[in-house]
Amino acid sequence: MTAEELEFFPAASQGGPDYGERIRAVFEKHLVKQGLNLTKQRLRILDFLIAAKRHLELDEIYLALRKHGIGRATVFRSLKLLEECGLVDHVTTTKGASRFEIKLERPHHDHLICVECGNIQEVRWPQLEKIQEETCRKLGFAPTWHRHEIFGRCRRCAKA
C-alpha cells in the first residue's frame, strides 16, 4: 500500500479561500433552478454545517439554531435540499440518528466509527473504489452511491 493508495485526512481538510462562498453559490443556483428561495434559515443551517467541519446529527443542528427560531422540520427540509444538490452527504449510524456533512470539493471517503465515543474518522481508499467499480461493471450493476463504514473502538477508546 503506497501513499497514493491510502490517504488520511481530517474532516477539517475542506476549505481554502472562498470555500463558503462557493458552497453558497451552488446552493443558490440549485434553489433558483427549482424556483425556490435562499432564505435566512437555509443559509444559517448551511453556514452552521460549514463551520462545524464534522459530522452533525440533525438534532445537533436543530438544538444549536432553535434559539434563532428555526424548527426541526426546517432543518430536516434544508438538509434534504442540500443533499439534492450534492452539497451534503449523510452517514447512517448503527443506532440513533444519521450524521450529516458537507461534501463539496471533498474527495470520496469512508468512515471508521467509534462505537464508544461516537467519533468518526475518515479514510480514503482510492484502490478500493477502483475494485468496486470494476466489480459493478462486470456484474452489470449500476451503482449510484455506496456506504462503507467500519465500526469499532478508536485508538483512544481502545486503550481505555
Next chain:
Amino acid sequence: MTAEELEFFPAASQGGPDYGERIRAVFEKHLVKQGLNLTKQRLRILDFLIAAKRHLELDEIYLALRKHGIGRATVFRSLKLLEECGLVDHVTTTKGASRFEIKLERPHHDHLICVECGNIQEVRWPQLEKIQEETCRKLGFAPTWHRHEIFGRCRRCAKA
C-alpha cells in the same frame, strides 16, 4: 483481479449436509448457556430463515409465521438472540426495514443492493478486507464489524 480475489456466490450457496442441524445446535448451545429455552417459536423462526436462503425483513418472517400464532415481538426477540450467538446478521437498507440472513459457515461478504427491486446481491472481496484490516491496524482502530453496501440498479433493473 484474480479469481481468488473476487468471488461471487448466491445466497443459497450455504448448506451442505446437516447444515440446519449444525445451526440449531449452535443456537441451542447459546440458549442453554444463558439459561434459556429452545422453544418451538424460536425454532420455527430459525427454520424459516434457513429455508429462505435470502435476506428477509422482520415483517416477512412475522407475516409468514403469524398464522402459527407467532407475534412480531417474538420474531424481533428471536432475531436478537440469533444475532447474539453469531448465527444471523442484518443489513440496514437505505429506507425501510433491516434485512436478516443466516451467516453460519458463510464467508464474510458485502452487498450490492438494488434500489429499484430491493434485490440484494452478495460479493466477496477478500482483498478489500485485507486492506481494511491493515488500515485499522495502522490507525490503532480496533474494528468489531463493518458494513459495506453499494446501492444502485441491478442488471435487470438497469436495462428496464
Next chain:
DNA sequence: ATGGATGCAAATGATTTGCAGAATG
C-alpha cells in the same frame, strides 16, 4: 396577491419494551 417557507404538532414506520397470562422444565 401569489407562491414558496416555516414552525408546530401530529403522522408515520421501524424498533423496542411492559405486562399479564401461558408454557416450560
Next chain:
DNA sequence: CATTCTGCAAATCATTTGCATCCAT
C-alpha cells in the same frame, strides 16, 4: 413452583408530513 416466553398493546425514536400562517417577490 419458579422461571422463562409469548403476544398484545403501547412506548420510543428518528424521520416525515399536514396545515395554518408567515414572508418574499
